[in-house]
Amino acid sequence: MDARLRFDFSGFSASRVGEEGLMPKEVSAFEKRALAELDRLAEERRGGLHPYLDLPYQERSVAEVLDVAERVRGRFRNFVLLGIGGSALGNRMLHTALRGPHWNLAPPPGHPRLFVLDNVDPVHVGEILDLCDPGETFYNVVSKSGGTAETLAQFLLVRDLLEKKVGPRYGEHLLVTTDPESGPLREIAKREGYATLPVPPGVGGRFSVFSPVGLLSAAATGIDVRACLRGASAMDARCRAEDLAGNAALLHATLHFLLLTARRKTIFVSYLYSERLRDLGEWTRQLIGESVGKPAAGGFAGATPVVSIGVTDQHSQQQLYVEGPNDKAFTVIQVERFPRDLPIPARWSDLAEAEYLGGKTFARLFEAERAGAEFALIEARRPTCRITFPEVSPEAIGEYVHFMEVSVVLLCRYLGVDPFNQPGVESSKDATRALLGRKGTEKRRAEIEARAKSDAGWRI
Amino acid sequence: MDARLRFDFSGFSASRVGEEGLMPKEVSAFEKRALAELDRLAEERRGGLHPYLDLPYQERSVAEVLDVAERVRGRFRNFVLLGIGGSALGNRMLHTALRGPHWNLAPPPGHPRLFVLDNVDPVHVGEILDLCDPGETFYNVVSKSGGTAETLAQFLLVRDLLEKKVGPRYGEHLLVTTDPESGPLREIAKREGYATLPVPPGVGGRFSVFSPVGLLSAAATGIDVRACLRGASAMDARCRAEDLAGNAALLHATLHFLLLTARRKTIFVSYLYSERLRDLGEWTRQLIGESVGKPAAGGFAGATPVVSIGVTDQHSQQQLYVEGPNDKAFTVIQVERFPRDLPIPARWSDLAEAEYLGGKTFARLFEAERAGAEFALIEARRPTCRITFPEVSPEAIGEYVHFMEVSVVLLCRYLGVDPFNQPGVESSKDATRALLGRKGTEKRRAEIEARAKSDAGWRI
Numbered sequence: 001m002d003a004r005l006r007f008d009f010s011g012f013s014a015s016r017v018g019e020e021g022l023m024p025k026e027v028s029a030f031e032k033r034a035l036a037e038l039d040r041l042a043e044e045r046r047g048g049l050h051p052y053l054d055l056p057y058q059e060r061s062v063a064e065v066l067d068v069a070e071r072v073r074g075r076f077r078n079f080v081l082l083g084i085g086g087s088a089l090g091n092r093m094l095h096t097a098l099r100g101p102h103w104n105l106a107p108p109p110g111h112p113r114l115f116v117l118d119n120v121d122p123v124h125v126g127e128i129l130d131l132c133d134p135g136e137t138f139y140n141v142v143s144k145s146g147g148t149a150e151t152l153a154q155f156l157l158v159r160d161l162l163e164k165k166v167g168p169r170y171g172e173h174l175l176v177t178t179d180p181e182s183g184p185l186r187e188i189a190k191r192e193g194y195a196t197l198p199v200p201p202g203v204g205g206r207f208s209v210f211s212p213v214g215l216l217s218a219a220a221t222g223i224d225v226r227a228c229l230r231g232a233s234a235m236d237a238r239c240r241a242e243d244l245a246g247n248a249a250l251l252h253a254t255l256h257f258l259l260l261t262a263r264r265k266t267i268f269v270s271y272l273y274s275e276r277l278r279d280l281g282e283w284t285r286q287l288i289g290e291s292v293g294k295p296a297a298g299g300f301a302g303a304t305p306v307v308s309i310g311v312t313d314q315h316s317q318q319q320l321y322v323e324g325p326n327d328k329a330f331t332v333i334q335v336e337r338f339p340r341d342l343p344i345p346a347r348w349s350d351l352a353e354a355e356y357l358g359g360k361t362f363a364r365l366f367e368a369e370r371a372g373a374e375f376a377l378i379e380a381r382r383p384t385c386r387i388t389f390p391e392v393s394p395e396a397i398g399e400y401v402h403f404m405e406v407s408v409v410l411l412c413r414y415l416g417v418d419p420f421n422q423p424g425v426e427s428s429k430d431a432t433r434a435l436l437g438r439k440g441t442e443k444r445r446a447e448i449e450a451r452a453k454s455d456a457g458w459r460i
Numbered sequence: 461m462d463a464r465l466r467f468d469f470s471g472f473s474a475s476r477v478g479e480e481g482l483m484p485k486e487v488s489a490f491e492k493r494a495l496a497e498l499d500r501l502a503e504e505r506r507g508g509l510h511p512y513l514d515l516p517y518q519e520r521s522v523a524e525v526l527d528v529a530e531r532v533r534g535r536f537r538n539f540v541l542l543g544i545g546g547s548a549l550g551n552r553m554l555h556t557a558l559r560g561p562h563w564n565l566a567p568p569p570g571h572p573r574l575f576v577l578d579n580v581d582p583v584h585v586g587e588i589l590d591l592c593d594p595g596e597t598f599y600n601v602v603s604k605s606g607g608t609a610e611t612l613a614q615f616l617l618v619r620d621l622l623e624k625k626v627g628p629r630y631g632e633h634l635l636v637t638t639d640p641e642s643g644p645l646r647e648i649a650k651r652e653g654y655a656t657l658p659v660p661p662g663v664g665g666r667f668s669v670f671s672p673v674g675l676l677s678a679a680a681t682g683i684d685v686r687a688c689l690r691g692a693s694a695m696d697a698r699c700r701a702e703d704l705a706g707n708a709a710l711l712h713a714t715l716h717f718l719l720l721t722a723r724r725k726t727i728f729v730s731y732l733y734s735e736r737l738r739d740l741g742e743w744t745r746q747l748i749g750e751s752v753g754k755p756a757a758g759g760f761a762g763a764t765p766v767v768s769i770g771v772t773d774q775h776s777q778q779q780l781y782v783e784g785p786n787d788k789a790f791t792v793i794q795v796e797r798f799p800r801d802l803p804i805p806a807r808w809s810d811l812a813e814a815e816y817l818g819g820k821t822f823a824r825l826f827e828a829e830r831a832g833a834e835f836a837l838i839e840a841r842r843p844t845c846r847i848t849f850p851e852v853s854p855e856a857i858g859e860y861v862h863f864m865e866v867s868v869v870l871l872c873r874y875l876g877v878d879p880f881n882q883p884g885v886e887s888s889k890d891a892t893r894a895l896l897g898r899k900g901t902e903k904r905r906a907e908i909e910a911r912a913k914s915d916a917g918w919r920i
Contacts, residue, residue: 006919006920007919007920008918008919009919009920010917010918010919012918013917013918016911019706021700024854026864051833054622056516064630084771084775084777085772086775088772100583100587100591101584102587102588102591105564106591118772118824119735119771119772120771120826120829121733121734121735121736121771121798122800122801122823122826123560123735123736123798123799123800124735124736125802126802128562131562131565146678147755149813149817149825150771150775150825150829152813152814152817153817153822153825156807156814156817156818157803157804157805157822159805159807161806183536184808184811184814187811188808188811205775208564214487226477245917245918245920247920248920251918251920255918273581274581274583275581275583276581276583277578282776285776285777286775286776286777289777289779289780289784290776290777290779290780292780292784293777293779293780293781293783293784293785294779294783294784295783300785301783301786302780302784302786303784304766304780304784304785304787305780306766307788311579311580311610312544312545312548312578312579314545314885315544315610315665315746315885316545316549316742316745316749316750317746317750318755318884318888319749319750319753319766319884319885320749320750320752320762320764321884322884322888323753323754323755323761323883324752324753324754324761324762324763325726325760325761325762325763326761327726328764338581338583339583341582342582342586342617343617344613344616344617344853345616345617345619345620346616347616347619348644348648351644351647352613352898353606353607353644354612354644354896355795355899356893356896356898357612358616358898360896361582362580362582362585362586362617364896365610365613366581366582368611368892368896369580369610369888370893371891371892371895371908371912372888372890372892372894372908373891373892375887375888375891375911375912376887376891378911379887380887392583410910422779423779424779424780424781424782424783424840425774425775425778425779425782426836427782427836427840428778428832428833428835428837429832430783431831431832431836432825432828432831432832432833432834433816435828435831436817436820436824437816437824438812438815438816439812439815439816448831448832451476451835451838457470457473457705458469458470458473458711458715459466459467459468459469459470460466460467460468460469460705460706460708460711
């Protein structure tokens with residue numbers, strides 16, 4: 001059986017969803033443009049502009065990560081990651097997919113628990129730090145720029161805590177992952193002599209999961225990160241195919257671009273039928289939101305990514321999806337094989353609601369629910385495609401990550417926006433720094449405080 | 461200091477966000493309609509049509525729940541809830557808010573761990589069941605109709621597992637929460653003699669959190685459910701005020717209706733600044749999605765609810781929110797007081813990125829981030845209101861639940877849709893039953909299979 005991801009975009013076609021879908025001629029009219037963007041990507045890549053695409057091939061870096069991971073695994077009971085956004089979502093995604101959401105309740109002997117500290121909520125931070133005795137804990141501080149306020153605040157706290165509890169050798173509990181040359185974290189690590197791993201130059205946060213940013217915590221909990229990278233490199237080969245109908249990343253980008261601009265599908269829903277893929281949804285949500293969500297030609301400004309978990313969300317969002325605004329393009333993620341299954345015993349068979357369940361299995365029920373929900377979406381003329389994971393394996397995760405990165409970059413190119421920046425985040429960062437009294441922000445602070453006081457009424 | 465929720469809708473006004481916001485005259489022009497709907501709601505309530513609004517006053521039912529909860533707490537190490545949608549989201553929400561997301565790692569002595577089994581993913585179900593020795597576990601089977609396929613499948617599995625592992629007294633480990641008279645679960649409970657609790661007639665799943673559906677698991681883990689209900693009843697009084705400018709639920713519904721229909725804000729974002737309120741966001745998402753997401757007059761069909769957690773999502777969705785499509789109305793949830801705070805030690809103060817953080821606290825940083833993000837949204841002319849929780853207390857949760865239920869029902873009334881049904885969910889349920897071979901569905905199954913085979917190409 002084919003172990004690779006499979007893609008079915010037929011539910012985006014007019015033949016399945018009527019005028020809400022796309023006509024073959026609309027798509028073929030776009031083919032030249034699509035292939036030109038693919039060429040441009042390849043050309044730029046040769047020029048060194050897309051280093052994230054080469055992460056699957058950094059054997060020396062991977063060996064270094066595995067070496068650190070082995071030492072951590074043998075010695076520490078807890079791995080605490082201090083990071084946020086692109087320095088946390090990839091870690092969470094690999095962990096949930098390949099170790100499971102309940103890992104911390106019963107990790108196998110010799111494997112650390114993993115905590116991802118991706119917020120500064122004082123209750124949250126305090127609870128996690130309380131759960132981890134510093135003497136048994138390894139802290140990985142991750143920030144590409146090295147200046148992320150949330151991560152620095154956590155580091156300031158953890159460093160003092162560690163020194164107090166562990167003594168002068170506290171530095172052995174720390175590793176800093178940051179830019180190889182510049183930034184505050186690099187400077188701090190140099191001064192205080194902490195171990196470090198580099199974030200390769202030119203690799204932005206949301207594209208960094210297969211750099212030391214995402215790989216160290218994964219390897220430390222025993223994930224086969226080389227298998228992830230094998231999956232990514234296999235997909236890399238598929239993503240080079242100069243064939244719109246045969247290159248899934250190119251077709252996925254093209255169809256989403258046309259659904260957005262020609263059918264006004266402004267919400268992209270990832271509908272994942274696997275609890276383990278929940279954080280893969282969150283990772284995708286950041287990748288789309290931050291890459292695509294910016295002013296584009298034609299008055300467009302990207303699409304809003306939404307994550308749903310099947311079947312659970314059938315009892316929460318399916319009503320909206322089927323009868324609400326037809327403003328969404330759906331990507332259903334199907335998992336074909338689960339490493340275990342459970343029987344549904346036959347009983348109470350005089351009751352119609354129980355009778356047809358008896359003798360089936362949970363995997364069969366889960367799959368029938370997936371198929372039923374997908375059918376209902378298409379019947380209601382909601383454009384819906386499907387990606388099939390043969391199983392939730394490191395290879396499949398690697399394939400998906402590379403596929404989605406390429407597809408999102410191509411979609412940005414179609415829209416004429418920069419996939420790699422996030423200028424819209426600066427305004428809130430500036431305002432926060434002003435409110436905290438960073439030097440040189442006094443005027444901004446006065447402005448913010450004046451605005452907040454302006455009385456527009458409507459306060460209760 | 462005022463212990464009640466506070467509301468600031470000024471960020472929805474044209475004076476704050478320009479023409480993306482609402483003019484006072486638009487709102488006052490709607491006042492008569494708003495007060496008429498409020499009257500109608502009161503009138504219908506007196507006629508018994510809104511029993512969910514009276515859940516805060518069911519003292520006998522609460523006493524019964526507390527009695528069961530006390531017995532469970534003393535005897536069992538695990539509380540496993542079998543339920544989905546409205547029979548799970550409220551439980552999760554109370555638990556995460558008031559016991560915290562890490563409860564199961566270290567529950568206080570005499571308190572059970574809580575697992576909510578709200579999916580049929582075989583890996584997920586298997587993992588949770590493996591973690592819970594049946595001899596130490598209490599299972600609460602929850603389905604209002606009693607015919608929910610996912611819950612019945614879980615029950616069929618758990619019942620046999622229990623009987624096998626625990627023996628003839630296995631029934632002491634089970635309690636069924638369902639309709640007091642009808643449905644398969646009621647019938648099964650009668651036949652086999654299981655303990656039961658009733659879901660009050662006329663209370664739909666997503667409005668049932670303050671019935672035994674949501675209260676038993678909460679009380680079993682030691683949550684002060686009476687305090688939740690006190691909060692709800694305090695809000696109930698506030699929600700009766702015949703004054704658009706002074707009734708938060710009425711104003712919230714009215715402003716969202718106008719933003720949806722007159723400003724095309726088709727996405728409602730809950731931006732919650734508290735890790736503990738994450739599942740309150742998910743609960744809200746179901747309430748809005750299933751209640752409002754249906755065809756309405758004027759070509760509207762509701763709004764798509766989205767959940768964001770601050771500050772984490774500032775590093776994932778803030779770019780999109782500030783520079784992406786201006787199609788959203790934001791509700792920021794602020795928490796004023798946290799039960800603990802953590803210092804940010806002063807160090808590395810020659811580095812500008814660290815200097816301004818030193819000497820502050822995590823709560824101060826968190827609040828400055830909230831204020832900065834909110835300011836940036838309003839500066840970018842994104843309509844943004846704020847709800848302030850003085851603290852994450854049972855009372856505040858109770859207030860919010862009642863507020864949001866009333867507000868969503870009013871919004872549905874404005875749109876002319878039934879807040880309490882979910883007809884759009886039936887099509888996927890039907891398809892699933894057909895695919896599993898339930899009697900009488902043969903024709904539907906053939907139709908589904910034929911459709912799936914229809915070749916539209918675009919398969920890779």
